[in-house]
Amino acid sequence: xxxxxxxxxxxxxxxxxxxxxxxxxxxxxxxxxxxxxxxxxxxxxxxxxxxxxxxxxxxxxxxxxxxxxxxxxxxxxxxxxxxxxxxxxxxxxxxxxxxxxxxxxxxxxxxxxxxxxxxxxxxxxxxxxxxxxxxxxxxxxxxxxxxxxxxxxxxxxxxxxxxxxxxxxxxxxxxxxxxxxxxxxxxxxxxxxxxxxxxxxxxxxxxxxxxxxxxxxxxxxxxxxxxxxxxxxxxxxxxxxxxxxxxxxxxxxxxxxxxxxxxxxxxxxxxxxxxxxxxxxxxxxxxxxxxxxxxxxxxxxxxxxxxxxxxxxxxxxxxxxxxxxxxxxxxxxxxxxxxxxxxxxxxxxxxxxxxxxxxxxxxxxxxxxxxxxxxxxxxxxxxxxxxxxxxxxxxxxxxxxxxxxxxxxxxxxxxxxxxxxxxxxxx
Amino acid sequence: xxxxxxxxxxxxxxxxxxxxxxxxxxxxxxxxxxxxxxxxxxxxxxxxxxxxxxxxxxxxxxxxxxxxxxxxxxxxxxxxxxxxxxxxxxxxxxxxxxxxxxxxxxxxxxxxxxxxxxxxxxxxxxxxxxxxxxxxxxxxxxxxxxxxxxxxxxxxxxxxxxxxxxxxxxxxxxxxxxxxxxxxxxxxxxxxxxxxxxxxxxxxxxxxxxxxxxxxxxxxxxxxxxxxxxxxxxxxx
Numbered sequence: 001x002x003x004x005x006x007x008x009x010x011x012x013x014x015x016x017x018x019x020x021x022x023x024x025x026x027x028x029x030x031x032x033x034x035x036x037x038x039x040x041x042x043x044x045x046x047x048x049x050x051x052x053x054x055x056x057x058x059x060x061x062x063x064x065x066x067x068x069x070x071x072x073x074x075x076x077x078x079x080x081x082x083x084x085x086x087x088x089x090x091x092x093x094x095x096x097x098x099x100x101x102x103x104x105x106x107x108x109x110x111x112x113x114x115x116x117x118x119x120x121x122x123x124x125x126x127x128x129x130x131x132x133x134x135x136x137x138x139x140x141x142x143x144x145x146x147x148x149x150x151x152x153x154x155x156x157x158x159x160x161x162x163x164x165x166x167x168x169x170x171x172x173x174x175x176x177x178x179x180x181x182x183x184x185x186x187x188x189x190x191x192x193x194x195x196x197x198x199x200x201x202x203x204x205x206x207x208x209x210x211x212x213x214x215x216x217x218x219x220x221x222x223x224x225x226x227x228x229x230x231x232x233x234x235x236x237x238x239x240x241x242x243x244x245x246x247x248x249x250x251x252x253x254x255x256x257x258x259x260x261x262x263x264x265x266x267x268x269x270x271x272x273x274x275x276x277x278x279x280x281x282x283x284x285x286x287x288x289x290x291x292x293x294x295x296x297x298x299x300x301x302x303x304x305x306x307x308x309x310x311x312x313x314x315x316x317x318x319x320x321x322x323x324x325x326x327x328x329x330x331x332x333x334x335x336x337x338x339x340x341x342x343x344x345x346x347x348x349x350x351x352x353x354x355x356x357x358x359x360x361x362x363x364x365x366x367x368x369x370x371x372x373x374x375x376x377x378x379x380x381x382x383x384x385x386x387x388x389x390x391x392x393x394x395x396x397x398x399x400x401x402x403x404x405x406x407x408x409x410x411x412x413x414x415x416x417x418x419x420x421x422x423x424x425x426x427x
Numbered sequence: 428x429x430x431x432x433x434x435x436x437x438x439x440x441x442x443x444x445x446x447x448x449x450x451x452x453x454x455x456x457x458x459x460x461x462x463x464x465x466x467x468x469x470x471x472x473x474x475x476x477x478x479x480x481x482x483x484x485x486x487x488x489x490x491x492x493x494x495x496x497x498x499x500x501x502x503x504x505x506x507x508x509x510x511x512x513x514x515x516x517x518x519x520x521x522x523x524x525x526x527x528x529x530x531x532x533x534x535x536x537x538x539x540x541x542x543x544x545x546x547x548x549x550x551x552x553x554x555x556x557x558x559x560x561x562x563x564x565x566x567x568x569x570x571x572x573x574x575x576x577x578x579x580x581x582x583x584x585x586x587x588x589x590x591x592x593x594x595x596x597x598x599x600x601x602x603x604x605x606x607x608x609x610x611x612x613x614x615x616x617x618x619x620x621x622x623x624x625x626x627x628x629x630x631x632x633x634x635x636x637x638x639x640x641x642x643x644x645x646x647x648x649x650x651x652x653x654x655x656x657x658x659x660x661x662x663x664x
Contacts, residue, residue: 176619180619
């Protein structure tokens, strides 16, 4: 017997309302999507043991139906992580590179021993599918905000790779979309909880007393991309790769997803990324904010120090914490506490579900809780990186009003809180 | 930063194109940093950048000029920049300058361009007016909600949502009630307006949410409206 307890787009109501809603959409409807995308299946419907589930795997009706957008280096890892979960049914992927689409689809189809994974060049077709519950996004950064917001508008939960934003204005818009539509939206740094426990545990236990300062070392700053045109050596939808970013000619380094930030990948260039400040900054700044328990705050001052060894920054937080960036002769994550002081301990926030950022996201999709890297917290990390990039670009200190999301009375800096998007992309 | 190095950088723009080492423009960035505390430096730099923009430069070089004017440009550069809004190769970078500029002349130039453009160029300007949160643009954006070009209508709905005033909400409500086709962008715009109005005009926000809470709306929208009404109740109490 086919169960009618099947979820549909928007059926997982938010925890703010405190209940779940089940609909009567039939199992056959979902399977038709799995089989043939948006087309109506003509063949008779056969219930398989895979659909019904077993002791090791939930029935199809209880799995989270997922898809991925941007299946390059990071996206491939994310895809494999979600594909490996028994409580996920992975049904579609999207990438502007033909070879990536073919490889990614083959990976999914091999996992399920079928040909059902739908491959898309245009994310809008994927997001329009009502059978998909959640998407993971691992495109270059200049696409993150548009994709996340559009996914929320279409009732999808979102796991978005870090750095979640390219500009300051994008963050509040992403948070607003998530809250508006009651979506679970998680940022993507697995290192924030995974790599810094040796710092987190003693600080949260109160052993270091009041934390006065912490230092983060990341580099480099983003650079302008002016690479020359190259013959296109791959089948790629170049206009869609560029998307909202300024037009530039195809160059394999411009669109390379390599992890280096030295001018040979999109991570290096300001049109697509905040450079090392956002790329590794998402991890290190994210870790520093977690260690010091200021994940919910944004700094009020960014002080620019023009030292002989090179410029560095000190951010001041409303609670008095000073976060420094590239402070001379200071180790990454060097923490200055208050000697002799012991503060009351507090429990360290952890992942929900199994012990991974992916499990945390999936568990929250099921329960409607906020994930460990809830988009609002992830945005607060990205803000540190963006504020820093602006201070370095303008070569001076800045004041920041987090409530108004502006630099008070600073016309130049305020212009750099966002940038116009290439038509027809609108945020 | 010396006057000679700035002149050399501006001269280098004449040969600048894809593949040119960006270091040749470093002196312009130095001048921008210096301009913050020196109005005469800023004014001189802006004038020279305007002259460059109006000369026969490559697309890439004009892009670079717009990136600099985005930071230091004033009403003085608006005519030169706005003249690029109908040029497919330059329109985006012209909006780089105008969208972020607080001078009222910038928003006016975008509004003026709206009626002369179609397709993607029009969508771009609509998006810029929304991002600019130009409250004076509601009257020119409202007709775009009824555009036969669905992408134009969608962009207008989102732009009005970004502006978020009671006037913007009224324009969306007026069109929504008689609209055919995909109403989702207008509903999204209305929800965004309600969020903007919630603190200062909770009654207006609540009216929007109530209008979207009926059974004729999708479950996603009904839940959004219900959450909004709860937020209004909280704000009013």
